[in-house]
Amino acid sequence: MIILKNNQLVQREEAIIDMEDRGFQFGDGVYEVIRIYEGKFFLMNEHLERLQYSLTETGIEFDIKKGKLAEQLEDLAEKNQIDDGAIYIQITRGIAPRSHPYPTEAIPTLMAYPIPISRPIKLQESGAKVILEEDVRWLRCDIKSLNLLGNVMAKQTAKEAEAFEAILYRNPEHVTEGSSTNVFIVKDGKVITHPANNFILNGITRRYIHHLSNQLGITFEEDVFSVDELLNADEVFLASTTSEVMPVTQIDDYTIGNGEPGSISRKLLDEFFKHVDTDQIRV
Numbered sequence: 562m563i564i565l566k567n568n569q570l571v572q573r574e575e576a577i578i579d580m581e582d583r584g585f586q587f588g589d590g591v592y593e594v595i596r597i598y599e600g601k602f603f604l605m606n607e608h609l610e611r612l613q614y615s616l617t618e619t620g621i622e623f624d625i626k627k628g629k630l631a632e633q634l635e636d637l638a639e640k641n642q643i644d645d646g647a648i649y650i651q652i653t654r655g656i657a658p659r660s661h662p663y664p665t666e667a668i669p670t671l672m673a674y675p676i677p678i679s680r681p682i683k684l685q686e687s688g689a690k691v692i693l694e695e696d697v698r699w700l701r702c703d704i705k706s707l708n709l710l711g712n713v714m715a716k717q718t719a720k721e722a723e724a725f726e727a728i729l730y731r732n733p734e735h736v737t738e739g740s741s742t743n744v745f746i747v748k749d750g751k752v753i754t755h756p757a758n759n760f761i762l763n764g765i766t767r768r769y770i771h772h773l774s775n776q777l778g779i780t781f782e783e784d785v786f787s788v789d790e791l792l793n794a795d796e797v798f799l800a801s802t803t804s805e806v807m808p809v810t811q812i813d814d815y816t817i818g819n820g821e822p823g824s825i826s827r828k829l830l831d832e833f834f835k836h837v838d839t840d841q842i843r844v
């Protein structure tokens with residue numbers, strides 16, 4: 562496998578991480594996962610803009626445009642002959658003697674490499690089972706930070722329950738998102754999802770669903786909903802780069818709708834399928 566490390570394409574074995582890299586020690590860094598369909602990056606600009614946002618919010622001095630990251634990623638995908646998959650990119654604050662405050666001299670470490678992805682088509686057809694978990698994460702979930710312990714622990718609980726995802730809630734009145742997905746409910750024909758603020762990651766797929774909803778004439782609203790509203794929704798679905806649009810048919814012991822993927826979820830999924838071979842659409 563060929564890896565992009567800082568500005569160089571190197572073999573995996575050569576891409577060594579220093580023990581005092583702040584990403585390794587503090588989780589002091591940010592990341593993105595960008596999907597590739599049929600050899601083309603999907604919504605690359607949106608992902609890179611969000612990466613820049615995460616960098617700016619964490620005060621990591623790295624200019625994506627100046628670094629020509631888009632071109633480097635295209636090159637990386639080509640060298641690894643990725644037709645269908647994803648690229649994982651992470652940028653840490655760099656290497657410095659262990660001390661909490663931001664070091665003044667550290668140079669950010671960039672690593673990017675391909676990860677295999679297979680489309681979850683079977684589960685999209687049947688609908689997924691998920692569980693509910695309390696959201697115990699920090700209050701800057703808008704930053705795509707490497708600190709994923711809260712997410713990892715929630716996903717592990719889901720796995721142990723043989724569920725696809727954990728849907729998180731701060732309190733019974735406030736459902737936020739999944740451990741690695743955004744959450745949507747459908748009520749009376751309207752798609753409702755959590756507002757894009759510090760409680761959630763503003764998913765690129767979430768924004769794309771907004772765009773698709775507009776195209777299809779489906780009302781899309783950003784609003785906080787409760788656990789009760791979630792369980793009593795007509796439809797529930799998740800969205801992310803890797804799970805695309807994923808209908809949810811069971812939450813803990815509750816069946817959603819009639820236990821099958823709902824019609825609006827299916828419509829959005831069909832529309833998503835039609836578009837994934839192009840990265841021309843801006844959302």
Ligand code: PDD
Nearest residue numbers: 594740741742743762764765766801802
């Ligand atoms: N996860 N919310 C959280 C907490 C996420 O980690 C993700 C993505 C999303 C959806 O964002 P997007 O549509 O931009 O992928 C929402 C990525 C894929 C991951 O960590 O692997």
